[in-house]
Amino acid sequence: MAVAPTRSRKSARRQKLEAAVNYPLDWLEERSGLIGGVRYFLFRKVPGDINWFHTLGSATLTAFLVQALTGAILAMYYKPDPATAYQSINHITNDLTLGWLVRGMHKWGASVFIILMFFHMARVFLFGAYKYPRELNWIVGVMLLAVGMLEGFTGYLLPWDQTAYWATVVGINLNGTAPILGPFLADFLRGGSEIGGDTLSRFYSMHMLLIPGLIFALIGLHLYLVVRLGVSSPPWSDEAAGGGSQAPAPSTNGRTGLTQPRARGR
Amino acid sequence: MSSLDERRAQFQQYKEDVKNRGKPFYPYGMFHDTVMSLVVVSVIIALASVWYFTSSSDPNACGSGHSCLLGPRYSEPADPGTTNFVPRPDWYFYFLFYLLRIFKWPNSVILGTVGIPTILLIILIMLPFLDVRRERRLLRRPVAVIAAVLVVISMGVLTYKGATAKEALASEVVQAVPTWAEREGFKDNKDAVAGATVFASSGCTACHTYLGTGSSNLGAPDLSSIGKGGLGVQGFATYVADPSKAGNNVMPKFAALGDQKLHQLGEFLNASKGPK
Secondary structure (H helix, E strand, O other): OOOOOOOOOOOHHHHHHHHHHHHHHHHHHHHHOHHHHHHHHHHOEEOOOOOHHHHHHHHHHHHHHHHHHHHHHHHHHOOOOOOOHHHHHHHHHHOOOOHHHHHHHHHHHHHHHHHHHHHHHHHHHHOOOOOOOOHHHHHHHHHHHHHHHHHHHHHHHOOOEHHHHHHHHHHHHHHOOOOOHHHHHHHHHHOOOOOOHHHHHHHHHHHHHHHHHHHHHHHHHHHHHHHHHOOOOOOOOOOOOOOOOOOOOHHHOOOOOOOOHHHOOO | OOHHHHHHHHHHHHHHHHHHHOEEHHHHHHHHHHHHHHHHHHHHHHHHHHHHHOOOOOHHHEOOOEOOOOOOOOOOEOOOOOOOOOOOOOHHHHHHHHHHHHOOOOOOHHHHHHHHHHHHHHHHHHHHHHOOOOOOOHHHOHHHHHHHHHHHHHHHHHHHHHHHOOOOOHHHHHOOHHHHHHHHOOOOOHHHHHHHHHHHHOOHHHOOOEOOEOOOOOOOOOOOOHHHHOOOHHHHHHHHHOHHHHOOOOOOOOHHHOHHHHHHHHHHHHHOOOOO
16 A cells, blocks of 8 residues: 555645655555554444453553563573572572562562453453353453463472472472372473472473463464454443343344354255 | 344344444553553552562561561572471462362362362353353343352452461470370370470471361361371381372372481371370
8 A cells, every 4th residue: 555645735845754654654564464453453443331341451461461571581580490599589689680670570460460360350250241252252261360370380489489399399289189180290290209400490491481372372362352353342331232122133134244154054 | 033143133233333333442442451551560560669678688587677568578498308388379379278178188188179170160161151141231140140259259268268377386386295195195105205296396287187286288187096097107107208109199208307207206196096
């Protein structure tokens, strides 16, 4: 899409300036469609009566991004080895410039992230926003909750202090009580029969590579579904949200554009 | 018209309503989201600041000079050799932690560790298929509202109980040893009395109870009359050294105590045949 020639009375200088600004955007749009995608995301319509309850999801996302950022900084200084882990945590907290802030934000951000996930889930539940056609997004959300708590569990060991060590000993042993798979799962988590260096580096890898990767992917899917299906309006809304008795529009013929339900006969 | 068709029509109606009467996400939704995100980041920074400025680099300074409102910066370095540290998960696992006080090893502990969490997760995932009504207004969803209230109350109570669960202090438990010896009738057995002291000071009472002392955690049973089971002195010593060999994967290994103390523990447990 080239810059549309304007018939306005803009000066030649102004027109040149706009062309210069638009050129890289047009270049990118022509080759990727990304500008159109961002524009679609930003200017998509949402129900007119969305309110503060609807911000809990993006608040959760913000908390997760805080975790990703502070976690990346912590990883620059943290040493996942039983001999040095505790010392490196001590160093980050007490010696590094603003190290306490980064670690403090990561430590407390985890709790805020978990709380916000529960609040967001409560909002979706009370608004009935998990109902058709958003069932799949609810399931993705439950998976995010489970994986998020797993992220908390694996991160708890990393300071390698008494609290961390013994909570993990017990946590892994509890996993081990599961029938059939339990002992294998416990051995996998420990990386052997005892908690030691292998356990720590294993938890570190899960905590900063495997699980965050999974969380990013699930969040991507979650947001894709939100944009595709639209933000649900509050249950008290008159915008066809309450399941009220409005007669369904006959013009739809039962099709949603999402599926082709009538294709198989009838 | 089938209910699925009704739902499809309703969603179609929603899409048209939003198209005609909705607002663009930017700036309306974006504004609320941005304000909320700033609040979230501020709260995180505030928590981190309170945590840092009320604690000190010494984990033992809490209480003396430092209030540690939000806990210490870290506890002592991990030491697999200690046995008297009370294991405690992060707060969002407290409800599971406390749930394990209700179920006892070995018969029903699996319900608390795996059974109930798995069932909860399955119910949560299945929710959209359990509740397929179109109705979304709260007043017309009494079952959903009552279920939500019950879940919030039970999670809240379990978390609170888990947070305030009292921990048995080794120094206090040791004082109960003479009483135990008297009531269980093993005060003439020197090894058993020594074993009782080992029991009281090695953190066993963090999970086990004995004649009302200690805190019941993680499904560990009361041991006041464990000697009736007939494991024998050596049997108990072997069990405590490595419970996983007997199929108990919850209890930690106590082989680090050494043969003498394990033998004394065995004498003590074997002599514990219930209060007389």
